[in-house]
Amino acid sequence: MSTSAFNRRWATAIVEAITRHGVRHVCIAPGSRSTPLTLAAAKHPELTPHTHFDERGLGHLALGLAKASGEPVAVIVTSGTAVANLYPAVIEAGLTGEKLILLTGDRPPELIDCGANQAIRQTDIFASHPAATLSLPRPTPDIPARWLLSAIDNLLGPLSGGAVHINCPFAEPLYGVMDDTGSAWLEALGSWWQSDAPWLHTSVPQRIHTQPDWAAWSMKRGVILAGRLAASEGEQLAAWAQRLGWPLIGDTLSCTGQPLPCADLWLAHPEAQRLLSGADIVLQFGGSLTGKRLLQWQAACAPQEYWLIDSQAGRLDPAHHRGRRLVGSISDWLTAHPAPLQTPWAPALTALARSALHEVEGATTGFGEAQIAHRLPALLPVDGQLFLGNSLVVRLVDAFARLPAGYPVFSNRGASGIDGLISTAAGVQRGSGRPTLAVVGDLSALYDLNALALLREVSAPLVLLIINNNGGQIFSLLPTDAAVRERFYCMPQQIEFHHAAAMFGLDYHQPASFAALSAVLHQAWQRPRATVIEAVVSETGGVEALQQLLSRVSQQ
Template identity: 60%
Template sequence: MSHSTFNRRWAGIILEALTRHGVRHICIAPGSRSAPLTLEAAAHATLICHTHFDERGLGHLALGLAKALRQPVAVIVTSGTAVANLYPAIIEARLTGERLVILTADRPPELIDCGANQAIAQPGLFAGQVAAACNLPRPTPDIPARWLVSAVDALLDEHRWGAVHLNCPFAEPLYGGDPDAFRDWHDALGDWWHSDQPWLSTPARLAIPVQPEWPILRQKRGVAIAGKITPEEGIALAAWASALGWPLLADVQSQCGQPLASAEVWLRHPETHEILSAAEVVVQFGSHLTSKQLSRWLAGIHPDAFWLIESMPGRRDPAHHRGVRIAADILPWLAAHPAVAPASELTGNSALTPHLRQDAGSSLMPDLRHDTDLLTSRRPWYSGLNARVTQTRENLHRALDHFGEAQLAYRLPALLPEKGSLFLGNSLTIRLVDALAQLPAGYPVFANRGASGIDGLIATAAGVQRGSGKPLLAVVGDLSALYDINSLALLRQGSAPLVLIVVNNNGGQIFSMLPTPKAGRERFFSLPQQVNFSGAAALFGLACYQPGSWSALLAAVDKGWQSGAALIELRVEEQAAAQFLADAGKDTR
């Protein structure tokens, strides 16, 4: 029975090491083989434990937590197919950068490939979808504790994006034992137990790459593109672009206020392309653009300079422009590349010394107060574009007077909770909001736009709400909700109100916008299910509302905030919104 105690000692060092790298939240699925990890996590003074019976949902819960917290989040599952169910969340994390630490319990080597129960080949299971992996040996006191802690530190320090996989074999017994056994092995780490630092540290590289040609390029006609960035980055970028006199074409995930909203609509007009064709410089911040029209415009341009700035490394430009790929945090990069010449440059001092200030959130922000010229924006070179954008927004306002999915997207800002967050589902949902809404600057917007799957959306939203601790409005489609129906159980355990709007247009209506054969569209693509979500809400003890008008929707959302967790089913015309989006912009004069 002392072996079960050593399993706990081994697991305890793993979890303590994780806390030194910022892990505070851990998501746990039930399982016996993972008991040493689970019991240690439950006993740890600083770890916050979350549970879910569905491992696929659990992985997305962790993903949502990591999005909101901007910290690594750990996941514990037992052996076998429980491990494989984490794959979709791991894939999403690889593409969008959230840090997940996957702890998979495993059978010891002698129980693999011999017909033992719940035993599969787990090392290397996630292949290239994880940033790194470590297959630990069976726990034994013959291996010093310092090897184990340094192995965990090395795994987390060397890979700062996406998920890492730590496979942890445990031999039985898994429960009980002498709590005082193997204390010398445990105590060999000395005062590390009383510190808050890793055993093995790799100092972060903090230098911000400064482009020496920037003082020349900022005087040219430029366009700024905002993809998936943070609220702080969105606000700073909007001020930077305005000061430059550059148009800012912004994604729904940019959180910059979308000063030229509805690009998906107005970019369909040749005259907007003609105006923007004068651009000599394009600087893009963040990636994973939602708008097809914006992506097509980007793919068709050949500016003198194209820069893409994002903290994640690697290629992030699907159009493969000739240009400069800059891996850097956006706020300090903006500070190092001011919109106008700083005082030090004008007086002959180094042009490479940015003015920085410490923001209230401990972020580096451009200090606009140092440059009085920044208080007044330059006259924009794209003035003809403003009239087209204004006309587009006015036409949308007149056209969207019919209650339905498109009107919901256009009027979505009216439903947002104060000091809250928004989570948008994939497929038609996020495309409509990107095309029709103008969201408030700095308002947190979350989505799974890496692989853009419909799996785990409710669980991800639940994770975002728990991580932020703020009221959350989530909007998903009916097939997405059905795909993650188990995760409605997570909504009952939130720390703040969560209202989930399920837009029931009876299937995947985005396929009606694509050249799918009409004869087989329903059977093989849109798959209408003819479901009513009131039963699902009742199954999980959630308040449910089914409004049929805009005023009724407003009232239902208000009741949802009061109830703590609610599902609002919006039953709409099946193809109306998809058709509206397909037709939008054909004639906005």
């Protein structure tokens, strides 16, 4: 028997099985122990392979592909710390619901805990963060192929979101000429090879349970909060809320068009808090709320009922309101709960939001972080999409901008880390094929700098806009000693990114005005390649603008 040949047959069955669950993209890092999986995936005609030399970035690339495509994405890495580097992406997927299927090569059991090279304890390495795990045995013809398929199907069939980890030990030799070893083992699956269905069908039925008292609640005073939503969901929710006459407070990730813009500013106004306290019911669609004032109001509100509707299971409410947790498709839920046409019950909120937007427009006339955040909608590509980084960038856009309804917005706001942001943006572009604007801070860009290699392969224009405020200026808001804050929190690096862009062969620009920025972007959207644009701005200008506008709007 040829061990290398049987390893290939075993891996072929694994790869074929995951394609029966909708996998069309596979992200592969280099490594020897994962060779059977890599060769099987590379040979499969229905898989599009993506490669990266950095496993942490590879996991985030897969995360972005899953976000944009809505499909499960496979990841193949070798044994050892290569597996551990997937941890941040596993955590994020668990919090935001993207489906990742991790196929990790491993040493066989006799090489674990005995000093063998690149051998670590990989079983349950991700602890409680995956949705499910499967530790496969060493490949052997003593185990029928139907067991292997049914084990994978049983794992993936009920998967509604998050990562699954399939650990795959392979004994050496890993290389060799393919012979007939294992052919009969695979052929025992018979006509399954000619089908496109899983070997074992396991599914959890999902249906929307119409709330029997919705008709009564819909006639009361309600408030709608919109967190992270798909573009189609955000547009549908905005129309539903307008018909219902309830105020809709939309996060920058909600894709609702934010009918009441600049909520992070006007929510601090006493009149807004007085009006909103009159709500009988609050409906929250989606999680991952961004704005600090919105989170504060959400935590303090005490309506008679608080309903949270999202396709992802779990409480998703850090304030632990009394109410209902309704799991299912948001689009289906809205359809099943029609909105009666009603007159808005809190029209004064519209005036407050308009006033806040007017204040923002008057205070953002120069070139800086706040100005770019406010004018971001004018920079977006037609029929494109937006990826927002974390820390100060997303907060300023949430407070100052009004993004168009139905325009796709992506982020990593589950764990809200800065690891892998460029890699995720690259995956978002590849997963949709759309022109993409990605906006991140300078420390975020440094953290994932080698992901610039991924931007050399894009199918449509991609612009990476780096807001360089010389450090983590979100920490400028901390009430600490200035010298301590700069050294241990903001950590200014005094760098620019033109050499990094040149190293990876990417176009680079550093505009010094909004007009120059607009002109560079207009050119970038004409070519299917990646462009790095660096906006060097005042270190504390964005934070100061937020503080000043918050004070001004809340005291009107």
